Amino acid sequence: MSDIGFVRADLVPAKPAPNRTSGAMAWAQKNLFATPVDTILTLLGLLFLTWIVPPLFNFFIGHAVGPNGTVEECRAIDAGACWAYIYSEMEFFIYGFYDIPQQWRPNIVFALGAMLFVPLLIPKAPFKRVNAILFLVVYPVVSYFLLAGGVFGLTEIPTEKWGGLLVTLIISVVGITLSFPLGIILALGRQSNLPVIKTLCIAFIELIRAVPLITILFMASIMLPLFMPQGTTVDKFLRALVGVTLFTSAYMAEVVRGGLQAIPRGQYEAGASLGLGYWQRMYFIILPQALKHVIPGIVNNFISLFKDTSLVYIVGMKDLLEAVKTKNDSALEWQSANTATTGYLFAAMVFWVFCFSMSRYSMYMERRLNTGYKR
Amino acid sequence: MTEVSATTQDRATPHMTVSKTNVAIEVIGMHKWYADFHVLRDINLKVMEGERIVIAGPSGSGKSTLIRCINRLEEHQEGQIIVNGTELTADIKRIDEVRREVGMVFQHFNLFPHLTILQNLTLAPIWVRGIPKAEAEATAMHYLERVKIPEQANKFPGQLSGGQQQRVAIARSLCMQPKIMLFDEPTSALDPEMVKEVLEVMISLAEDGMTMICVTHEMGFARQVANRVIFMDQGQIIEQNEPEAFFSNPQHERTKLFLSQILH
Numbered sequence: 001m002s003d004i005g006f007v008r009a010d011l012v013p014a015k016p017a018p019n020r021t022s023g024a025m026a027w028a029q030k031n032l033f034a035t036p037v038d039t040i041l042t043l044l045g046l047l048f049l050t051w052i053v054p055p056l057f058n059f060f061i062g063h064a065v066g067p068n069g070t071v072e073e074c075r076a077i078d079a080g081a082c083w084a085y086i087y088s089e090m091e092f093f094i095y096g097f098y099d100i101p102q103q104w105r106p107n108i109v110f111a112l113g114a115m116l117f118v119p120l121l122i123p124k125a126p127f128k129r130v131n132a133i134l135f136l137v138v139y140p141v142v143s144y145f146l147l148a149g150g151v152f153g154l155t156e157i158p159t160e161k162w163g164g165l166l167v168t169l170i171i172s173v174v175g176i177t178l179s180f181p182l183g184i185i186l187a188l189g190r191q192s193n194l195p196v197i198k199t200l201c202i203a204f205i206e207l208i209r210a211v212p213l214i215t216i217l218f219m220a221s222i223m224l225p226l227f228m229p230q231g232t233t234v235d236k237f238l239r240a241l242v243g244v245t246l247f248t249s250a251y252m253a254e255v256v257r258g259g260l261q262a263i264p265r266g267q268y269e270a271g272a273s274l275g276l277g278y279w280q281r282m283y284f285i286i287l288p289q290a291l292k293h294v295i296p297g298i299v300n301n302f303i304s305l306f307k308d309t310s311l312v313y314i315v316g317m318k319d320l321l322e323a324v325k326t327k328n329d330s331a332l333e334w335q336s337a338n339t340a341t342t343g344y345l346f347a348a349m350v351f352w353v354f355c356f357s358m359s360r361y362s363m364y365m366e367r368r369l370n371t372g373y374k375r
Numbered sequence: 376m377t378e379v380s381a382t383t384q385d386r387a388t389p390h391m392t393v394s395k396t397n398v399a400i401e402v403i404g405m406h407k408w409y410a411d412f413h414v415l416r417d418i419n420l421k422v423m424e425g426e427r428i429v430i431a432g433p434s435g436s437g438k439s440t441l442i443r444c445i446n447r448l449e450e451h452q453e454g455q456i457i458v459n460g461t462e463l464t465a466d467i468k469r470i471d472e473v474r475r476e477v478g479m480v481f482q483h484f485n486l487f488p489h490l491t492i493l494q495n496l497t498l499a500p501i502w503v504r505g506i507p508k509a510e511a512e513a514t515a516m517h518y519l520e521r522v523k524i525p526e527q528a529n530k531f532p533g534q535l536s537g538g539q540q541q542r543v544a545i546a547r548s549l550c551m552q553p554k555i556m557l558f559d560e561p562t563s564a565l566d567p568e569m570v571k572e573v574l575e576v577m578i579s580l581a582e583d584g585m586t587m588i589c590v591t592h593e594m595g596f597a598r599q600v601a602n603r604v605i606f607m608d609q610g611q612i613i614e615q616n617e618p619e620a621f622f623s624n625p626q627h628e629r630t631k632l633f634l635s636q637i638l639h
Contacts, residue, residue: 264485266483273448275475
C-alpha cells in the first residue's frame with residue numbers, strides 16, 4: 001500500500017487567526033439574546049433593574065438631604081438619606097471623643113501614614129528599605145507619642161478618648177503588620193522538626209482558632225484584670241490590639257502553611273545541597289514562592305481583620321461603627337426616620353472602600369508576581 | 376543510551392587522574408532504614424579524589440538514597456560517612472560544612488522558579504560563601520559560558536528547555552566551587568534530544584578532574600567517563616569493577632540479568 005507513505009514538501013508557515021466579529025450589536029446578540037431563554041432572562045433582568053434602581057437612586061441622591069441640609073429637611077415625609085447628619089458628625093466619626101483642639105495630631109498621623117505607606121505599595125518607588133524602616137519602626141513610635149501625648153508639652157489624651165476611623169485604622173494597620181510575620185513564624189514552627197516548638201505552635205494555633213474573637217476580646221477585658229496583681233492595669237486599647245493580632249496570626253499561620261505545602265520538596269533540597277542554612281532557605285527560596293501562592297488567602301485575612309475591628313466595642317473602644325451607633329447629644333439633635341440608616345450606610349461605604357482597595361491591590365500584586373512562572 | 380562523539384572521548388581520557396592518597400568520600404558499614412524498611416545495607420565505599428563513579432541498578436535498589444546520604448539529604452542510622460575528612464553526624468555545622476563542598480544535581484533540576492538564572496547561580500555564593508555580588512556574578516557568567524548558555528542569564532527557569540535547565544543546575548552547583556559533584560539521574564527527566572548536551576557538560580567536568588558520583592542509566596557515559604561502575608540491588612552493593620570488565624565480564628547473576636535487560 002504505497003498511499004501510506006507521505007513526505008512533506010513545504011513546511012506550513014504560521015498565519016494570523018481569523019477575524020472575530022465585534023461591535024455592540026454582535027456583542028448583545030452573543031451575550032444577551034443568543035437563545036430564547038437568554039432573551040427571556042435578559043428581559044426579566046431589565047424589569048428587575050427598573051423596579052430596583054429608581055427607589056435606590058431616590059434614597060441615595062434624588063430625595064436625599066445634601067451636606068448643607070437641615071434637620072427639618074431630613075424629617076420630611078419623603079426625605080431620603082440624611083447626608084447632612086454625616087457631614088455635621090464627620091469629626092466624631094473620624095476622631096471619636098479625641099479633644100477637638102488637638103485633632104491636628106491625628107491629622108499629622110494620617111498624613112505621615114499616607115506619605116510612608118503609599119510609596120511602599122508602588123513597586124517602582126525608590127528607597128524601599130529606608131521607607132520600610134521608617135514606616136515599620138519610626139512611624140509607630142512617632143504616632144504613639146503624637147496621639148497619646150504626655151511628652152514634649154503635648155496634652156495627654158487617654159486611649160479611652162480615641163475613636164472612630166482613627167481607632168479602626170490603628171487596629172487594622174497594627175494588626176496586619178504584626179499578625180503577618182507572627183503567622184509566618186507560627187506556620188514555620190508548626191512544620192519544625194523540633195518537637196517542643198512544633199507542639200507550642202500547634203497548641204497556640206488550635207486554641208486561638210477554636211475560640212471566637214469576641215470571646216478573646218471579652219477574656220482580655222473581663223478576665224485578664226482578675227489574674228493581674230491589684231492596682232496594675234493594661235490599657236484597654238492595648239488589650240484589643242493584642243487580642244486582634246493574636247487571633248489573626250493563628251489564621252494567617254494556617255494560610256501560610258497551605259502555601260508551604262505547595263512547595264515541592266526538591267526546592268528545600270536544592271537549597272540545602274547548596275549549603276544554605278534553614279533561615280536562608282526559608283527567606284530566599286521557600287517563603288517567596290509559598291506566600292505568592294496564598295496571596296488571596298492572606299488578603300482574605302486582612303480584609304476580615306479590618307472588618308473584625310468593629311468588635312472592639314466589646315472592650316469599650318469606639319471604632320467607626322460604634323461611633324456611628326453612638327447617640328451623643330448632637331446625634332440626638334439629628335434624630336429622624338433615616339438618620340440611623342444613613343449612619344450605617346456611611347459606615348458600610350467606608351468599610352467597603354478600604355476592603356475593596358485591598359482586594360484590588362492584591363489582584364494587581366498577583367499579576368505582577370506572576371513573572372516567575374512565565375512560559 | 377546516548378553515544379557521545381568519539382572526539383570527546385579521545386580528549387577525555389588523558390587528563391583524568393585519580394589521586395592515590397587523598398580520600399574524598401569514605402562510607403564504612405553504613406545502614407539506613409525508612410521506618411522498618413531496610414533501604415541501605417552494609418554499604419562500604421571509598422572514593423579517591425578525581426574518581427568518576429557511576430552507580431547503576433534497578434529502581435528501588437537504593438542508589439539515589441545512597442548519594443543523598445553523602446550530603447545528608449537523608450540520614451543514616453548505622454555506620455560512618457566521612458566526606459572531605461568531616462564525619463556526617465546530626466551536627467548541623469558539620470552538615471553545612473560538607474554541603475558547601477559537595478554539589479548536587481537532581482533529576483528534576485530543582486531550579487528556583489522565582490529567581491532569574493543569574494540569581495539562581497549567585498544566591499549561594501553570596502550568602503553562604505560571602506562573596507561580593509559583582510564577583511559572584513562574574514563567576515556565574517563564567518560557568519554559564521562553560522555550559523554554553525550565557526545568553527539565558529536574565530531569563531527565568533520556566534522559559535528554558537529541560538536540557539538548558541539541567542545545565543543551569545550544574546552551573547549553579549559549580550558556582551560554589553565544590554570538591555565533589557553528585558548527580559542523581561541527571562538525564563532521566565529530559566527529552567531524548569537534550570540528553571547529549573547535558574552529558575557533554577558532565578564529560579568536560581570529568582576531564583577537569585572533578586570527583587563525581589553519578590546515578591545514571593547512561594551506560595555509554597559510564598563506559599566512556601567512569602573509572603569504576605558500581606551495581607546495586609536491594610540496598611546493597613552487588614558488584615563493582617572498572618567499566619570495561621564490568622560490561623564485558625560481569626560476575627554476579629543479578630548483574631548479568633540487569634545488563635542483559637538494559638543493553639539490548
